Amino acid sequence: MRCRIVGAPVEDGAGRMGCEMGPSALRTAGLVAALRALGHEVVDMGPARRARLRALRHANAALKALPEVAAWTEALREAAYQASADAMPIFLGGDHSISAGTLSGVARRAAENGRPLFVLWLDAHPDFHTLDTTVSGNLHGVPLAYASGQPGFEGYFPDLPARVEPTRICTFGLRSVDPAERSALTAAGVTVHDMRAIDEHGAAPLMRDFIARVAAADGLLHVSLDVDFLDPGIAPAVGTMVPGGATFREAHLVMEMLSDSGLVTSLDLVELNPFLDERGRTATLLVDLTASLLGRRIMDRPTRSF
Numbered sequence: 001m002r003c004r005i006v007g008a009p010v011e012d013g014a015g016r017m018g019c020e021m022g023p024s025a026l027r028t029a030g031l032v033a034a035l036r037a038l039g040h041e042v043v044d045m046g047p048a049r050r051a052r053l054r055a056l057r058h059a060n061a062a063l064k065a066l067p068e069v070a071a072w073t074e075a076l077r078e079a080a081y082q083a084s085a086d087a088m089p090i091f092l093g094g095d096h097s098i099s100a101g102t103l104s105g106v107a108r109r110a111a112e113n114g115r116p117l118f119v120l121w122l123d124a125h126p127d128f129h130t131l132d133t134t135v136s137g138n139l140h141g142v143p144l145a146y147a148s149g150q151p152g153f154e155g156y157f158p159d160l161p162a163r164v165e166p167t168r169i170c171t172f173g174l175r176s177v178d179p180a181e182r183s184a185l186t187a188a189g190v191t192v193h194d195m196r197a198i199d200e201h202g203a204a205p206l207m208r209d210f211i212a213r214v215a216a217a218d219g220l221l222h223v224s225l226d227v228d229f230l231d232p233g234i235a236p237a238v239g240t241m242v243p244g245g246a247t248f249r250e251a252h253l254v255m256e257m258l259s260d261s262g263l264v265t266s267l268d269l270v271e272l273n274p275f276l277d278e279r280g281r282t283a284t285l286l287v288d289l290t291a292s293l294l295g296r297r298i299m300d301r302p303t304r305s306f
């Protein structure tokens with residue numbers, strides 16, 4: 001497989017600084033070498049560059065860094081569209097606002113190729129606020145709503161070339177959902193496998209069902225991995241810690257099942273804040289999870305379960 005690494009050193013969408021260093025930490029933790037060791041051709045495109053700022057005014061006074069995030073969305077949409085032409089793009093965040101751009105870029109690519117795009121959102125949060133409903137004003141809380149065409153972004157974020165159909169989105173690992181997001185997720189028809197569902201059924205059957213849906217539709221699959229999907233005990237380098245996250249073994253299992261499926265066509269690694277890490281352990285874990293997603297196995301052949 002050919003992988004294109006795209007740096008997205010963005011921290012304007014987060015409530016605290018540090019995610020700008022995310023791409024450096026992932027490179028330092030050996031991402032490129034880990035993927036090459038698995039036999040992949042890796043092209044490191046270096047960092048994307050923000051588009052020009054436009055003055056923007058919005059009635060929601062809580063919004064932070066709206067011009068910056070809008071400009072990054074424009075730039076990353078283009079980078080994602082280009083990088084997905086002939087390779088699997090891996091976007092190194094940066095806070096989760098980068099997914100407004102990465103998702104809209106791969107959605108355009110999928111639409112042009114006539115393939116349905118599915119999204120697996122691995123996160124403690126759904127990031128399904130609009131510019132009107134966010135209370136914190138941190139724009140890493142809006143990318144999934146934007147990319148799936150929820151109203152209120154017109155004139156602020158770039159126009160969407162193609163939206164992600166909400167019914168093709170699966171959020172996985174949620175355990176912190178704001179009231180406005182809860183009703184919007186349900187109304188839009190997004191699949192929610194929250195932590196309660198994972199505890200009750202186990203990660204594997206839920207993943208298996210979703211993978212089967214993507215395969216049946218001959219879909220493309222974008223995976224967006226927020227560090228706070230993982231339990232803070234194994235992944236401390238995140239500004240929005242929520243207790244009760246995915247375990248080391250659940251997270252690797254999800255990645256291995258995705259790898260076996262052969263369906264994943266693009267990936268975001270987001271919300272890594274190296275300033276909060278402990279000797280690089282979170283960055284190293286993300287590299288190991290990415291390696292599992294791209295074929296690293298305990299034994300030579302996967303112990304297939306489906």
Ligand SMILES: NC(=[NH2+])NCCC[C@H](N)C(=O)O
Pocket residue numbers: 095096097125127129134135136137138140141178226228240271
């Ligand atoms: N990508 C993230 N870490 N998002 C956290 C968002 C938290 C909260 N829902 C907010 O809007 O502020």
Ligand SMILES: [Mn+2]
Pocket residue numbers: 096123125127140226271
């Ligand atoms: Mn997130």
Ligand SMILES: [Mn+2]
Pocket residue numbers: 123124125226228229240
């Ligand atoms: Mn999150």
